[in-house]
Amino acid sequence: MRQAMFDAEVGDDVWGDDPTVNRLQATAAELFGKEAGLYLPSGTQSNLAALMAHCGRGDEYIVGDNAHTYKYEAGGAAVLASIQPQPVRMLDDGRLDLNHAASVIKPDDPHFARSKLLCIENTHDGKALPTSFHDEAAALAEDHGLSMHLDGARSCNAAVALGVSPAELMAPFDTVSICLSKGLGAPVGSVLVGSKDLIAAAYRCRKILGGGMRQAGGLAAAGLYALEHNIDRLTDDHARATRLAEGLAELGVPVTHNTNMVFADFGPSGEAVAKAANDANILLAVNDGSCRLVTHLDVDDDGVESVIATVGRALGR
Numbered sequence: 001m002r003q004a005m006f007d008a009e010v011g012d013d014v015w016g017d018d019p020t021v022n023r024l025q026a027t028a029a030e031l032f033g034k035e036a037g038l039y040l041p042s043g044t045q046s047n048l049a050a051l052m053a054h055c056g057r058g059d060e061y062i063v064g065d066n067a068h069t070y071k072y073e074a075g076g077a078a079v080l081a082s083i084q085p086q087p088v089r090m091l092d093d094g095r096l097d098l099n100h101a102a103s104v105i106k107p108d109d110p111h112f113a114r115s116k117l118l119c120i121e122n123t124h125d126g127k128a129l130p131t132s133f134h135d136e137a138a139a140l141a142e143d144h145g146l147s148m149h150l151d152g153a154r155s156c157n158a159a160v161a162l163g164v165s166p167a168e169l170m171a172p173f174d175t176v177s178i179c180l181s182k183g184l185g186a187p188v189g190s191v192l193v194g195s196k197d198l199i200a201a202a203y204r205c206r207k208i209l210g211g212g213m214r215q216a217g218g219l220a221a222a223g224l225y226a227l228e229h230n231i232d233r234l235t236d237d238h239a240r241a242t243r244l245a246e247g248l249a250e251l252g253v254p255v256t257h258n259t260n261m262v263f264a265d266f267g268p269s270g271e272a273v274a275k276a277a278n279d280a281n282i283l284l285a286v287n288d289g290s291c292r293l294v295t296h297l298d299v300d301d302d303g304v305e306s307v308i309a310t311v312g313r314a315l316g317r
């Protein structure tokens with residue numbers, strides 16, 4: 001990937017003539033089964049540009065109450081775009097409660113914000129939502145004339161876990177945002193894919209949000225490399241997360257795990273575990289005893305075993 005970045009041909013993407021950015025956008029569109037793609041510096045900006053492409057001032061988007069776009073993006077849709085979020089209960093498995101969603105969609109009435117968009121996240125906390133849920137959400141959206149956005153920051157993990165192609169997973173959505181910088185292993189960047197018209201609208205929004213990046217080809221080359229080499233190998237990350245979860249469970253640590261994420265509860269031993277990890281040069285963020293561990297392409301089998309062994313020592317097992 002570093003070599004690909006070094007070798008990248010660049011131009012000025014604000015003029016649309018950076019060949020590597022253009023290649024990344026075309027590759028993403030093709031791979032994810034949409035007409036067009038757009039390269040953005042972050043997933044947060046990609047989601048916001050998409051929301052702005054779908055919704056105008058006084059419109060509303062329906063979103064999970066624990067979803068990244070709603071909870072972890074500093075309220076950008078409301079702050080910068082005057083889009084009202086309508087949060088909806090999320091079920092334990094990461095799905096939106098679609099009955100609740102249906103009950104908050106507003107009729108066309110001047111008292112109400114205009115319900116415009118349904119936003120889904122997959123994976124959510126590592127949980128891969130089945131394509132049948134996407135179809136149910138799409139049926140609801142169609143009944144109410146809503147468009148659909150997928151916060152698919154980690155959607156390639158979902159596709160690999162479900163054994164479907166990314167394009168198949170994304171088919172019901174008008175726009176999808178994919179992080180190149182998470183499991184796919186690029187240093188930076190996201191791609192947004194969708195119809196030509198929506199991507200043209202998002203392009204304008206990216207400009208407003210300051211996301212036009214001049215000689216971005218060096219960065220885009222990393223994203224391109226990620227799309228070409230790092231999707232199928234996500235199964236390795238999932239297998240390592242499974243091994244990590246099993247290893248911790250054998251030590252008596254309560255864990256849940258999905259795709260590449262393990263949630264461990266070290267309870268009152270949290271501080272001792274964090275200290276032992278720190279001493280062993282393992283970065284572990286323990287909060288109130290609990291910890292999210294995420295496998296990725298820089299974590300190998302030995303790394304997983306060393307985390308298990310270190311936690312075992314800290315717990316005196």
Ligand SMILES: *Cc1c(COP(=O)(O)O)cnc(C)c1O
Nearest residue numbers: 042043044045068121151153179
């Ligand atoms: C990481 C993430 C984002 C945002 O991406 P950034 O590049 O950190 O801005 C959005 N949604 C989900 C589900 C994520 O995991």
